[in-house]
Amino acid sequence: MSIYGxxxxxxxxxGCGACEQACQAEHDxxxxxxxxxxxxxxxxxEDLGDDVFTRHFCMNCxxxxxxxxxPVAAFTKTELGPVVWDxxxxxxxxxxxxxxxxxxxxxxxxxxxxxxxxxDMCIHRVSERLPTxxxxxxxxxATTFGLREDLLREAHRRLNDNxxxxxxxxxGEHEAGGTSVLMLLSKDPAASGLPANVPHESLPHLTWSVxxxxxxIIPVWGVFLGGMYWLTDRKNxxxxxxxxxxxxxxx
Amino acid sequence: MTKxxxxxxxxxxxxxxxxxxxxxxxxxxxxxxxxxxxxxxHDGMPWGLWIGFDLLCGVALAAGGFTxxxxxxxxxxxxxxxxxxxxxxxxxxxxxxxIGALLVDLGRPWNIWHPIVFWNPHSVMFEVGWCVMLYxxxxxxxxxxxxxxxxxxxxxxxxxxxxxxxxLVLAGxxxxxMHQSSLGTLYVIAPQKLHPFWYSxxxxxxxxxxxxxxxxxxxxxxxxxxxxxxxxxxxxxxxxDVGKATAVMLMFYLTIxxxxxxxxGEFGNIFAFDAASWFFLAEFVIGGLVPMFLLFRRDIRENSxxxxxxxxxxxxxxxxxxxxxxxxxxxLGTGASYIPSWMEFVLSIGMVCIxxxxxxxxxxxxxxxxxGPLEDPRPTDPIAEMTR
Numbered sequence: 001m002s003i004y005g006x007x008x009x010x011x012x013x014x015g016c017g018a019c020e021q022a023c024q025a026e027h028d029x030x031x032x033x034x035x036x037x038x039x040x041x042x043x044x045x046e047d048l049g050d051d052v053f054t055r056h057f058c059m060n061c062x063x064x065x066x067x068x069x070x071p072v073a074a075f076t077k078t079e080l081g082p083v084v085w086d087x088x089x090x091x092x093x094x095x096x097x098x099x100x101x102x103x104x105x106x107x108x109x110x111x112x113x114x115x116x117x118x119x120d121m122c123i124h125r126v127s128e129r130l131p132t133x134x135x136x137x138x139x140x141x142a143t144t145f146g147l148r149e150d151l152l153r154e155a156h157r158r159l160n161d162n163x164x165x166x167x168x169x170x171x172g173e174h175e176a177g178g179t180s181v182l183m184l185l186s187k188d189p190a191a192s193g194l195p196a197n198v199p200h201e202s203l204p205h206l207t208w209s210v211x212x213x214x215x216x217i218i219p220v221w222g223v224f225l226g227g228m229y230w231l232t233d234r235k236n237x238x239x240x241x242x243x244x245x246x247x248x249x250x251x
Numbered sequence: 252m253t254k255x256x257x258x259x260x261x262x263x264x265x266x267x268x269x270x271x272x273x274x275x276x277x278x279x280x281x282x283x284x285x286x287x288x289x290x291x292x293h294d295g296m297p298w299g300l301w302i303g304f305d306l307l308c309g310v311a312l313a314a315g316g317f318t319x320x321x322x323x324x325x326x327x328x329x330x331x332x333x334x335x336x337x338x339x340x341x342x343x344x345x346x347x348x349x350i351g352a353l354l355v356d357l358g359r360p361w362n363i364w365h366p367i368v369f370w371n372p373h374s375v376m377f378e379v380g381w382c383v384m385l386y387x388x389x390x391x392x393x394x395x396x397x398x399x400x401x402x403x404x405x406x407x408x409x410x411x412x413x414x415x416x417x418x419l420v421l422a423g424x425x426x427x428x429m430h431q432s433s434l435g436t437l438y439v440i441a442p443q444k445l446h447p448f449w450y451s452x453x454x455x456x457x458x459x460x461x462x463x464x465x466x467x468x469x470x471x472x473x474x475x476x477x478x479x480x481x482x483x484x485x486x487x488x489x490x491x492d493v494g495k496a497t498a499v500m501l502m503f504y505l506t507i508x509x510x511x512x513x514x515x516g517e518f519g520n521i522f523a524f525d526a527a528s529w530f531f532l533a534e535f536v537i538g539g540l541v542p543m544f545l546l547f548r549r550d551i552r553e554n555s556x557x558x559x560x561x562x563x564x565x566x567x568x569x570x571x572x573x574x575x576x577x578x579x580x581x582x583l584g585t586g587a588s589y590i591p592s593w594m595e596f597v598l599s600i601g602m603v604c605i606x607x608x609x610x611x612x613x614x615x616x617x618x619x620x621x622x623g624p625l626e627d628p629r630p631t632d633p634i635a636e637m638t639r
Contacts, residue, residue: 071376092358097297109287
């Protein structure tokens, strides 16, 4: 199985916004200026000043939190890498939004049949082995598409060759247990406007470590309660018999 | 006795009708223009007042249902039997309110049944969904005998009580264990978003254990409300014992809570006296330690009014805790801004009112209290009644 991904190199990005337009066109959205991620914007190039820019879009985690938390399995991590959402299953509980460490899923707050909206890493293109819209349009090669392992190797090569250009590490290599999208940043994640406190382990195991114990806890608790039911009821029976005997002793 | 009674028209009932119209309008608006048109929820704050109050507090306040049924039917402490029916009724109504709130809060409520067919056992919300469905069914079946009795169907009831009630009670306690705890587990997935005073791997344990004193305290508060509404005194000696049990269970919970804070190295930060610290102290001291110490005092327990006041403080403390997890702690953790809109408040208040009206209707027409359906309220001064 080959996981595809994207590598975004902040030092190469000139903030032209071509990827925003390509993304909107690819997803049949009205062309519009993007100032934050929302239900109509899957991709946002943030201007950090001093000609430094950050791209915001779904990291397409290797072990996605949204996939794990969705009660109706509306999210899927596809074999190719993209994490996608199924409109026919979703009931709109918004647990994915609460749980996502990158705060990616967005909600149609003003729709009577609201959808969860987020970057789908151009699943329809990737499944034909075509690069995503953002990667194919990028004029400087700041965003490149490829197999995640190749991109990771390339990222480390750039880090090793020009350590002074970058803020130390590959964002997304370990975040939330690793993501299909990798970022090389010239500023650290917080200064780049990205979530800096994402745990370096996959999040789904946190709740699974609780849930997986239920099949052990519930029978034990049930046996205890059932036993107490029997035990205390028997005490009453014995008391009744003794009371009965006492009455008859008086006779 | 066999005739249904129609509620009289009073000032408060008019207010209630007004509220109902308002709620209906808000619901129509929500299903026409979307959630954003009635709430201040946004992408950074996907859950707010409804999840915090209607859902988490609603479920927590229904905890009396499983606590009292367990005490009476599992542990056979028969003298508390008079409390069973009012608490089952409250729990049942509580869960109906939870479902009502969910139908508004869910983006696509017509898909609310999807967890039945689209399984994801890795999701805490999947567990929550199933618990809501199954426990509401159990509560309905625990409630059904009231109705059967009311219509004089006694024959199946004997079999029902003999064979079905123990099974229902056991299922109810197990499902409540899972449901109370799973509402805490929901937040275990977001360690970096919830303030460390409220985030803990032990949230499921904290939520379950805290539900017990809360359920017990609710029994007292309910009986106070019954007193206000029906001039009815509910066995002061039993409520005194419930107060004792509340004190012990509250102590148990507060010990776990503070141990959890210490283990995670947050104890020193409690005294930082910043916003988070004040919220925690208010929850822990005013809503926890103070009522616990008061409930340990005999003179407090023997004064009905003081007992009710203290138990109300326990309830408020727990509500504050749940709100801190869902709203305050989340905001402190993520920096998201959120103040519920007035429509969110009206909807929440409306839900509570619907619950109270249904409760009042049920006790008038169904054998909820041991005397059977209650007549119209006696005009008494409840405060005087209490301190008598």
